[in-house]
Amino acid sequence: MKNHQVTIVDIARELGISKSTVSRALTNSTNILPETRAAVLKKAKELDYQPNMLALGLIRNESRTLGVVIPDIQKPFFAAIVSGIQHTVSRIGYRIVIAQSDESPLEEKENIKALMLSRVDGFIVCHTRDTKDFEHIKLLHSKGYPLVSFARICPELPIPKVVEDDFNGLYTTTQHLIEQGKKRIALLAGPRQLLASKLRVNGYKVALQQHGIPFDKELVVHTKFLHDQVAAALERWLNLKHPPDGICTVYDAGAVKLVELLKKKGIKIPHEMAVAGFGDDPAASIIEPGLTSYAQKPYEIGVIAGKYMLDLLNKKYPVHHSDMTICKGSLVVRGSSR
Amino acid sequence: MKNHQVTIVDIARELGISKSTVSRALTNSTNILPETRAAVLKKAKELDYQPNMLALGLIRNESRTLGVVIPDIQKPFFAAIVSGIQHTVSRIGYRIVIAQSDESPLEEKENIKALMLSRVDGFIVCHTRDTKDFEHIKLLHSKGYPLVSFARICPELPIPKVVEDDFNGLYTTTQHLIEQGKKRIALLAGPRQLLASKLRVNGYKVALQQHGIPFDKELVVHTKFLHDQVAAALERWLNLKHPPDGICTVYDAGAVKLVELLKKKGIKIPHEMAVAGFGDDPAASIIEPGLTSYAQKPYEIGVIAGKYMLDLLNKKYPVHHSDMTICKGSLVVRGSSR
DNA sequence: AACATTCCCGCAACCGTTCCCGCAATTTCG
DNA sequence: CGAAATTGCGGGAACGGTTGCGGGAATGTT
Structure with missing residues (x-):
């Protein structure tokens, strides 16, 4: 044998x-x-x-393998990104090994350590929601590893980054709801410490401001993307003296949940309450009414991240190259707001 | 640096x-x-x-890396399987590199060749829908590579396999529709040459037979999972002299499409037409009415495939070990049939 | 005290490949 | 026609580890 x-x-x-x-x-x-x-x-x-590529790798001190560290491959967003990365780098003969952190910062650290041991040539990373300590990745960077990060980034690190258009996404959806005649718009936001989360809240705020609508912090609820928190937020809003007539969310799963809850309560969508999501998940077009959502192109994010990595590997950039691509999305308007 | x-x-x-x-x-x-x-x-x-693991690998002639060849990581089914595999093998220090065939048999072949060159220690494979020539994988097997295949398998190869319960799935859903009082049940099937497809059609047939309902081949349409084919199938059924009052499908996306088309036509679900799917995709619980679907556990399939692989690597099996795990699923009944 | 045994450690080969260096044969050129 | 340049090939080091073998010192046994 x-x-x-x-x-x-x-x-x-x-x-x-x-x-x-x-x-x-x-x-x-x-x-x-x-x-x-x-x-x-x-x-x-x-x-x-x-x-025998191992022997070659030993000489060249490379494995032609890239480490991809993501929270959860089962999320359509990450699956699409992985797909984009793989298609992009495999044409140049690179392979990708994927490691899931399961949203655990510790696991993220362990994964990176393990991948370092197996001598991957570079890292493409999306941090955990709860990653606050970026020492492990700074170590990687200081060791000279080619490094690209996406979506959830460490802003201070001078490396190529690919992110969604967080600000514009929420700016656009909020503005859209305003144009639909909504006067009081709530926001179902993400975790406070997440940069993307802050940017989205900012987009929401600026849109309100530009249309002369006062910002009311009672209307903003920060979640950790948990279902119960969505229900709780809705309860809170409906019990307000002046309940909202529209809700923006920073993630589709939350918006979908909201739509389900509102329907159960017999609240008419979009007339009594408009809803908008972020991400244009497959579910957005399936639910009824269709969910208005800011569509992003995760596959493209993967492609761009892959290209950045190839450029780094080919030393096309100076050592401390810090570039950032903001992937523009577009608002898909459906029945939940129209 | x-x-x-x-x-x-x-x-x-x-x-x-x-x-x-x-x-x-x-x-x-x-x-x-x-x-x-x-x-x-x-x-x-x-x-x-x-x-330096490369040096170690050179000595031991192993890379502690597994090749996972799948059609498309963006399909929730495959993403869940990959997740299961990764979680299972990473605890024993194995990494997985994933390669997508994009449902192209040629690409599948190329991927396997490339992975062989980079000296992966084993392969976990799900074939393309259109893979008819299994020479490349037989070659792998004859070279002594640890090999596990899942979902779309090559039956003649004496290797461990993990499959869904194709027969029982369709048997159960068909029987369920019959129990709901449906007399004439159509079947939206998959490609003819696929083994899993045949098994599902058989489950459907046997269920009909056991309840004394004659099999009518006009009611069975084979598709390649394309949306237009779903619409065409529905047209054909509705134009029959005796149209069906229920439809079984072998994949949820098709069932979802059917529900959408039926709603557009104003046909009442489930009273005038019941629908059932296979896979219990996320969409099944979101669409309205909820889609009755045979739930499988793709993550479990991944876990089992990973375990098989670890056993092979540890030489727990004789050389030509041919084991097959059939993952039992369960019917999730929702509004589309109740 | 002489010998056997044990215990650490260094030497060198090996895994599969690339690549530099040098040697011999052939070709080029004054 | 002889020196120089070129060409084709083999030898061997190197990449970063592991491992069998053997040597020398320390210890144990009569």
Whole structure:
């Protein structure tokens, strides 16, 4: 069975030449007699020779493998990004190994450590919701590892980044609800410490401000993306003296949950309460009424992150290159607001 | 920067001992003076030594990396399986590199070839819908590679397999529709050549037969999972002299599409037409009415496939071990049939 | 005190490949 | 026609580890 893989030494022995010559025939095009090379190639095919990339990697000190650290591959958002990364880098002969942090900062750290041991050539990372300590990734950076981060980034690190258009997303959706005649718009926000979360809240605030609507902090609820928190937020809003007539959310799953709750309560969507989401998840077009949502292109984010990584690997950038691509999205208007 | 990684030789030089001693201190617990080992460990930590797994892999002829070849990571089904695999094997120190075939048999072949070159230790594979030629994977098997396949399998290959309960799934859903009083049940099936597809059609047939309902081949439409084909199938059924009063499908996306089309036509669900799906996708619980669907546990499939692989790697099985786990699912009944 | 035994450690080979260096044979050129 | 340049190939070091073997010192046994 798998007792002995064919090596260049085997080829050399069979042909009665040295392994250096075999190596030259298979790689370097110079300093080799065409007939010799032909003989080697023929014998290589005959023996079904497969070069051992581990040995090559040992010499070159590279594995042609990239580590991709994400919270959860089962989220459509991350799955699409992984897909984009894989398609992009595999064309240049890179492989990706994926590790899930399951939203645990500790697991994120462990994963990065493990990937370092297996000598990946670079890292593409999206941090946990709760990652506050960025020492592990700064260490990576200080060791000179090519590093790209996306979506949930560490702003102070001078590395390429790819993010969604958090600000504009909420700015656009909020403005849209205002244009639909809504006067009092609530916001179902994300965790406070998350940068993306802050940006989205800002987009919401600026849109209100530009239309002369006062900001009311009673209308903003920060969540950790948990279902119960959504229900609680809705209860709170409905019990206000002046309840809202529209709700923006920073994630579709929350918006979907809201729509379900509102329907159960018999509150008419969008007339009594408009709802808008963020992400344009598959669910947005399935639920009824359709969910107005700011569509992003996670696959594109993956492609861009992959390209950044390839550029880093090819040393196209100076050492401390800090570039950031903000992926523009677009508002998909559906029945929940129209 | 990344000029020179610390090696055991560096440690040896600093301590004035030989590299074999360092190696023994770091691995072998025997034949080493405790003080020496302590000194080595201390120095290793001090220099932040990271063992080079490539070098180790070269010696052991293994990479502790598994190749996972799937059609499309963006499908929730595959994403969940990948998640299960990753969680299972990473606890034993294995990494997974994923490659997408995008449902192209050629790409599937190329991916496997590329993964072979990078010396993965084993393969976990789900074939393309259109894979008819299994030579590439038989080659893998004949070379002695640990091999596990799932969902879309090659039945003749004596390797561990993990599949959904295709037969029972459709048997159960069909029977359920019959119990709901449906007399004429159509079937939206998958591609003819797919084994899983055949099994599901059989489940449907047997359920009909056991309840004395004649099989009518006009009521069965084979698709390649395309949306237009769903619409065409529905048209055809509705134009029959005796249209069906219930539809079973072999995939949720098709069932969801059917529900949407039926609603657009004003046909009452489930009274005039019941619908059932397969897979219990997230969409099934979001759409209205809720979609009755045979729930499978893709994450579990991944876990089992991962365990099979670990067993193979540990040589727990004889060479031609051919085991198959059929993952039982359960029918989730919702408004589309009740 | 002489010998056997144990215990640490260093030497060197090895995994599969690349690549530099040098040697011999052939070709080029004055 | 002889020196120089070129060409094709083999030898061997290197990449970063592991491991069998053997040597020398310390210890144990009569």
